[in-house]
Amino acid sequence: MDQRILDETFTPLGWQRTHQSIDGNLYCTVSIWDEDKKQWIAKQDVGTAGYTEQEKSQASDSFKRACFNIGIGRELYTAPDFIWVTADKVKIQERGNKLTTYDRFHVQSIEYNDQREISALVIANSWDKVVYSWIAKAAVPKPAEPSLSKTQMNNLQKELARTGVALETVLNRYHLNRPEEMSPDTYKQAMSSLKKTQTKNGTAA
Numbered sequence: 001m002d003q004r005i006l007d008e009t010f011t012p013l014g015w016q017r018t019h020q021s022i023d024g025n026l027y028c029t030v031s032i033w034d035e036d037k038k039q040w041i042a043k044q045d046v047g048t049a050g051y052t053e054q055e056k057s058q059a060s061d062s063f064k065r066a067c068f069n070i071g072i073g074r075e076l077y078t079a080p081d082f083i084w085v086t087a088d089k090v091k092i093q094e095r096g097n098k099l100t101t102y103d104r105f106h107v108q109s110i111e112y113n114d115q116r117e118i119s120a121l122v123i124a125n126s127w128d129k130v131v132y133s134w135i136a137k138a139a140v141p142k143p144a145e146p147s148l149s150k151t152q153m154n155n156l157q158k159e160l161a162r163t164g165v166a167l168e169t170v171l172n173r174y175h176l177n178r179p180e181e182m183s184p185d186t187y188k189q190a191m192s193s194l195k196k197t198q199t200k201n202g203t204a205a
Contacts, residue, residue: 002067006030016040017066019059026055028062030070043069078117080134085123089131105131147180148187159191164200 006015010032018029026047031040047062049055068074090101104126111120113136123132148156156179160167171177174186182190 002064002072005072006067017063019062022046026058026062028059028066030063030066032070043067045069075112075116075118079121080118083123083132083134085131089129090125148182152187153179156187156191156194159194162199163194163197165194165197170194 014033016031018031020027020029027044028047029042029044031042033039034041043066045062045065045068047058047060047065049058049061064073085105090103092099092101094100105123106126108122108124108128108130109120110118110122113119117136119136121132121134122130124130159165160170167179170190171179174182174190176182176186
């Protein structure tokens, strides 16, 4: 799958893969051609060996890890922590003294949010019967910081009048459209700067 994604995204000639052994460990380097910079951008990682065909499994694992560094498959880590299919949705058979199932499952649909995190997942069996569905809880919006109080607004207006500095100048400095958008920290910075400014007739405050 990683190779297919690389082919589709960068074309078969737009990426390359190499392996090297370092201190007895097999590393994989995946390089992507950057047309703007006219150079290869490389990501490298080491693989772990499985119990069988250790050299092949280490090569495969190092390739997957290198692809993960590029960004392929990162969304898989945002899947539900535990996927459970209840017994009433599978065909359970008794084999010796154990219960098992030979049912096969596939992802029927999957959705992502703007951060490429999995936001919804539906799993079905071989007969396209839904056996598991999940929807991520909506993120709790961060509470907005309190806007300036009436007293703070009055103090700001007094300093602007004393110094002759235009309100627009202060807003532009902090990339704001309205004084109500000013956070407490920005207000402190603005007031500190204004208090260091001479009055408009040239006399120090």
